[in-house]
Amino acid sequence: MPLRDVALGPYYLLKAMATTFKHNVRPVVTIEYPERQKPVPPRARGRHILHRYADGLEKCVGCELCAIACPVGCIVVEAAENTPELRVSPGERYAKRYEINLLRCIYCGLCEEACPYDAITMGPRYDLADDHPDKFIAVKEDLLEPLPASLADTAVPSAAPSAQKIPRKW
Amino acid sequence: MPQTELLETALEEARAAGYIGRNVLGSGFDVDVLLHRGAGAYICGEETALLTSLEGYRGEPRLKPPFPAVKGLYGKPTVVNNVETLATLPHIVRNGPDWFAAMGTPTGKGTRVWCMSGHVNRPGNYELEMGTPIRELIYEHGGGIWKGRSLKAFQPGGASMMVLLPEHLDVGLDFDAIAKAGSMAGAGAMMVMDETTCIVDVARRLVKFFEHESCGKCTPCREGTYWMANLFDRIEFGEGKPGDPDLLLDMGYNIDGRSFCPLGDASTWFPRSVIKYFRDEFEQHIVEKACPFRGEREAVA
Amino acid sequence: MAVVTDQVTLTVDGQSVTVAKGTLILDAAKKLGIEIPIFCSHPKMEPVAVCRMCLVEVEKMPKLQPACAVYVMDGMVVRTRTEQVQRYQNGVLEFLLANHPLDCPICDKGGECPLQDQTYTYGPGASRYDFPKKHFDKAVPLSDKILLDRERCVLCWRCTRFSAEISGERELALIQRGKDTIIGTFNDQPARSEYQGNWTEICPVGALTSRQYRFISRPWDLDRTATICPGCSMGCNVHADARHNRLGRFQARENLAVDDGWLCDFGRYSFPSFQREGIERPRVRRDGRLEEVSYEEAMAAAAQSLRRAGPATAGWASPAATNEELFLFQRLLREVLATPHLDHGRGRGEAATALEPDDAALPIADLERCDHVLLLGGQAVIDAAPVLHLRLFKSERKGVRVHRVDDARAALEAVPAEAQAVGIVSSLGRKPEVDSLQGKLARKVKGSVRRLLVPDGPNGRGATDLGFGPGRGPGYASLDGKAGRARPDWEAAGVRALYLFEASPLHDFQASGEEREWIQRLETVVLQRPRPSPLDDLAHVILPGRAFVEKAGTVTNMEGRVQRIRPAIDAAVVRDDWKILQGVAQALGADWRYRDPDEVFADLSRAVPAYRADRIGERALWSERA
Numbered sequence A: 001m002p003l004r005d006v007a008l009g010p011y012y013l014l015k016a017m018a019t020t021f022k023h024n025v026r027p028v029v030t031i032e033y034p035e036r037q038k039p040v041p042p043r044a045r046g047r048h049i050l051h052r053y054a055d056g057l058e059k060c061v062g063c064e065l066c067a068i069a070c071p072v073g074c075i076v077v078e079a080a081e082n083t084p085e086l087r088v089s090p091g092e093r094y095a096k097r098y099e100i101n102l103l104r105c106i107y108c109g110l111c112e113e114a115c116p117y118d119a120i121t122m123g124p125r126y127d128l129a130d131d132h133p134d135k136f137i138a139v140k141e142d143l144l145e146p147l148p149a150s151l152a153d154t155a156v157p158s159a160a161p162s163a164q165k166i167p168r169k170w
Numbered sequence B: 001m002p003q004t005e006l007l008e009t010a011l012e013e014a015r016a017a018g019y020i021g022r023n024v025l026g027s028g029f030d031v032d033v034l035l036h037r038g039a040g041a042y043i044c045g046e047e048t049a050l051l052t053s054l055e056g057y058r059g060e061p062r063l064k065p066p067f068p069a070v071k072g073l074y075g076k077p078t079v080v081n082n083v084e085t086l087a088t089l090p091h092i093v094r095n096g097p098d099w100f101a102a103m104g105t106p107t108g109k110g111t112r113v114w115c116m117s118g119h120v121n122r123p124g125n126y127e128l129e130m131g132t133p134i135r136e137l138i139y140e141h142g143g144g145i146w147k148g149r150s151l152k153a154f155q156p157g158g159a160s161m162m163v164l165l166p167e168h169l170d171v172g173l174d175f176d177a178i179a180k181a182g183s184m185a186g187a188g189a190m191m192v193m194d195e196t197t198c199i200v201d202v203a204r205r206l207v208k209f210f211e212h213e214s215c216g217k218c219t220p221c222r223e224g225t226y227w228m229a230n231l232f233d234r235i236e237f238g239e240g241k242p243g244d245p246d247l248l249l250d251m252g253y254n255i256d257g258r259s260f261c262p263l264g265d266a267s268t269w270f271p272r273s274v275i276k277y278f279r280d281e282f283e284q285h286i287v288e289k290a291c292p293f294r295g296e297r298e299a300v301a
Numbered sequence C: 001m002a003v004v005t006d007q008v009t010l011t012v013d014g015q016s017v018t019v020a021k022g023t024l025i026l027d028a029a030k031k032l033g034i035e036i037p038i039f040c041s042h043p044k045m046e047p048v049a050v051c052r053m054c055l056v057e058v059e060k061m062p063k064l065q066p067a068c069a070v071y072v073m074d075g076m077v078v079r080t081r082t083e084q085v086q087r088y089q090n091g092v093l094e095f096l097l098a099n100h101p102l103d104c105p106i107c108d109k110g111g112e113c114p115l116q117d118q119t120y121t122y123g124p125g126a127s128r129y130d131f132p133k134k135h136f137d138k139a140v141p142l143s144d145k146i147l148l149d150r151e152r153c154v155l156c157w158r159c160t161r162f163s164a165e166i167s168g169e170r171e172l173a174l175i176q177r178g179k180d181t182i183i184g185t186f187n188d189q190p191a192r193s194e195y196q197g198n199w200t201e202i203c204p205v206g207a208l209t210s211r212q213y214r215f216i217s218r219p220w221d222l223d224r225t226a227t228i229c230p231g232c233s234m235g236c237n238v239h240a241d242a243r244h245n246r247l248g249r250f251q252a253r254e255n256l257a258v259d260d261g262w263l264c265d266f267g268r269y270s271f272p273s274f275q276r277e278g279i280e281r282p283r284v285r286r287d288g289r290l291e292e293v294s295y296e297e298a299m300a301a302a303a304q305s306l307r308r309a310g311p312a313t314a315g316w317a318s319p320a321a322t323n324e325e326l327f328l329f330q331r332l333l334r335e336v337l338a339t340p341h342l343d344h345g346r347g348r349g350e351a352a353t354a355l356e357p358d359d360a361a362l363p364i365a366d367l368e369r370c371d372h373v374l375l376l377g378g379q380a381v382i383d384a385a386p387v388l389h390l391r392l393f394k395s396e397r398k399g400v401r402v403h404r405v406d407d408a409r410a411a412l413e414a415v416p417a418e419a420q421a422v423g424i425v426s427s428l429g430r431k432p433e434v435d436s437l438q439g440k441l442a443r444k445v446k447g448s449v450r451r452l453l454v455p456d457g458p459n460g461r462g463a464t465d466l467g468f469g470p471g472r473g474p475g476y477a478s479l480d481g482k483a484g485r486a487r488p489d490w491e492a493a494g495v496r497a498l499y500l501f502e503a504s505p506l507h508d509f510q511a512s513g514e515e516r517e518w519i520q521r522l523e524t525v526v527l528q529r530p531r532p533s534p535l536d537d538l539a540h541v542i543l544p545g546r547a548f549v550e551k552a553g554t555v556t557n558m559e560g561r562v563q564r565i566r567p568a569i570d571a572a573v574v575r576d577d578w579k580i581l582q583g584v585a586q587a588l589g590a591d592w593r594y595r596d597p598d599e600v601f602a603d604l605s606r607a608v609p610a611y612r613a614d615r616i617g618e619r620a621l622w623s624e625r626a
Helices: A003-025 A065-069 A110-114 B002-016 B047-054 B083-095 B097-101 B134-141 B175-180 B199-213 B219-236 B244-255 B262-288 B294-300 C025-031 C083-098 C114-122 C158-166 C197-202 C295-312 C323-336 C364-369 C379-384 C387-397 C408-414 C428-444 C460-465 C513-521 C534-538 C577-587 C597-607
Strands: A048-050 A075-081 A093-101 A120-122 B111-118 B124-129 B151-155 B189-194 C007-012 C015-020 C055-058 C077-079 C146-148 C172-175 C182-185 C208-210 C223-228 C237-243 C246-252 C283-286 C289-292 C313-317 C341-344 C372-376 C401-405 C421-427 C448-454 C497-501 C524-529 C541-544 C553-556 C562-565
Touching: A065 A075, A065 A110, A110 A120, B083 B097, B083 B111, B111 B134, B124 B134, B134 B151, B134 B189, B151 B262, B199 B219, B199 B262, B219 B244, B219 B262, B219 C083, B244 B262, B244 C083, C007 C025, C015 C025, C025 C055, C025 C077, C055 C083, C083 C114, C146 C197, C158 C172, C158 C197, C158 C387, C197 C208, C197 C246, C223 C562, C283 C295, C295 C313, C295 C497, C295 C524, C295 C541, C295 C577, C313 C323, C323 C341, C323 C460, C323 C497, C323 C553, C323 C577, C323 C597, C364 C387, C364 C421, C364 C448, C372 C379, C372 C387, C372 C408, C372 C428, C379 C387, C379 C421, C387 C401, C401 C408, C408 C428, C421 C428, C428 C448, C460 C553, C513 C534, C524 C534, C524 C577, C553 C597
Parallel strands: B111 B189, C007 C077, C313 C341, C313 C497, C372 C401, C372 C421, C421 C448, C497 C524, C524 C541
Antiparallel strands: A048 A120, A075 A093, B111 B124, B151 B189, C007 C015, C055 C077, C146 C208, C172 C182, C223 C237, C237 C246, C283 C289, C283 C541, C553 C562
């Protein structure tokens, strides 16, 4: 081995280290998923959200237009009538049952297009992994927007409890 | 009501004289006359609505055919005549048809009663020979426009008829001549308007009258008059939109000739003629967002 | 060839069509396949021409003419799609929608609404009406069955005309006038009509809706089955609409020969009683307790007990069972168990001896071709088959004299000797009386005298035809002195085992107190029924079967029309009744190998030739019997 190479050894070593250190201080491009999530574009089509009015009443009237617009038929809606005792939405009719099969859903957003009351929109949530197919049936409670903070502890009546209560990871 | 009392008295006299009732003048023929008072609905001036109302149902026109002469009151053949016709009869009977036919114009024989109202000095009922110029009715018999003002417009035949202008004053008072001038002699109710009149407001009030009197049977009349009344309200009170006159014209097209009876058709004639002659007044209402005549009229009042 | 004078030829949109005189332009156009939009016009009601949707151009007529009210004339030239007509159609829809709430998303009519459909086809894309809409009361309860939404109403008068012209009750009327016009009952009293459901069907918008069907489903979600109403022996044709395997509603399925397109409220709103709740399994009583077992076990247990009783078994069938089931059950009892004790219905021994094929029966549709109709029994007969009232009222409007009488003597007096065609309508229970009246009338009047007898249950007539009674065999065959006893006499006849076959909650066994006591003492009670019954406590074997709306087969209506019923809801959790009957028979040693109800029907046809597979939907013709 020529002496010259031996003398240059530390030089190359330092050069390599410099590259390493340079990258050490550069901004990070990855994030700590799933603890942190990237904000999605505003019009991204993630899991659906059922909206409420400012007074906490549900916007959905159970018209089933989303269900008929859905190209894969993954939405099931059953409607019922509001009564003075159980007022869920402002008008005469509300959705008693609202279920979306998220495994079948193709996230096309046609339900959102079809909705005459802007009750359903595609939300930002896209990471819907879970460990059992049953857990992908999103029921109304899963989809509904939380009550506005001002109404958080008022008892706003909701529809009859859904049939299944499975803890979901999403 | 004195009129009905008068008629009742006349009927009693006729009955006492044996002209009506059982065995008229010993001829063995029975005929009686019954005076029935309506409840005042305009639609019941339509002959079939009149019959429906007489039968005790809602005053609504019936489908024609069958015409009343075939199937009228209680399904029996019925002749429906106007008071005007009946009022002319005694004179014709007394003086003969030739006397009657000698008056008037070749196409409109005899006389007619014109009921003049509005801004004239002497409103009232005037029986004139057919063909008499309108100018004579308004300026001689009616004593001219009140308060020394000038004529703005007039309606020759009743609430539904198209408006005519001062330039039509020399038109003769007969059916053909008035029709040629672009209006109709109709019921002979002459309404005269002076220069301070807001023609939009006149149309508004007339349309509201038709909206109120519409029986609601057919769609164009029920919905159309309501809509037109809303539009006129909006224009008159300064909330009109630039397209409103054209919308009114289009609505007139959709109502006229398409409603069940002439009431719906008639509700559009006056507004449409007004838009034809006085479109600038509509524009003025819409642009100025107020009625240009309102201040003036209130000052007059 | 002679000139046919009652035909006229006209041109619609350039196509020539020849129709009978007195045809409306609308119908002439329909014959050509040209659709003219309508709201107020209804084929069964007098034209009123109020909605003005159907205006068309007719040559030589200055104004547009309502196609629903103008009759055709020879040489008429009609144009339905000119620019003027289209502009008017657009205009009238704009008028109709001006004050319509457009709450289609919550309206039960949404999806099958003529106003919606026609707006899409003929209407404007947007409204120019920018004022606040008129407001009326919404969801006004007209009765316990119907809700009225006055905002959606387009005042087509169909419901008021139905009330006046079809049911004759005049319960609905127009109130107020002009823009304030509304539909309502007198003084807002609840409507009492028995035919209110029809209002919801003829309403061209969502103004009149059914309370039972309220928000149940969208029309496109319904599974529609063409079947027969389980209400009574009228045999009205219905569409049974189910969603998620739950019945949502019955709708009329027009059959001019039977129902004329109408239903009564009893039949129409009877469907909730057919709703199956949960899964049921056969049960056998062991040591006094009912235990769930398999069908095979239960059938074997039933067979074992029945074999013991043998000819001391009595069989009762619901008059809502199908012909196929009745035939099999009849064979099971007569051939396998060799018992003569068969009965159905309320078992009043209904004319059990005087049975004969009703060849000369008056077809329902011929009521309006009679000149005198005797309603022997009055309202009671109507209550047994309410749609008959609509038929009779229609006949009356056509000039038929309908006499509502209670005894035969009054009936005989009511009909004049010069009557041409007399119809007698009564219940089957009064058959002997009707027979003698028919005889006396036939001697009195010049014309024909025919009768229409109303049995109990949707297949009461089939039960009689197939010999499901103690007196006659299938097809009224003589039993050669081996006649059995009717239901009231079973106790006296020493019956030890009872096989009850219920098929509809509307026509179940309905045991009286005495009967219950007697049944309690029996050694064997086999109960085959579609849903829990009050007799469950007394039964030894319970075989869950299917209800009327869950099975396939044929039923025979009062005039002898054999009509097909189809399963409207899937009841795969329970076994078909004919399979159960076959299973019991096989367990008793019979060699039955039917694979489907059609094979049963083929066998049935051999025993009763009047019932022919190629004539389902028609009346059974007895005189053609070879």
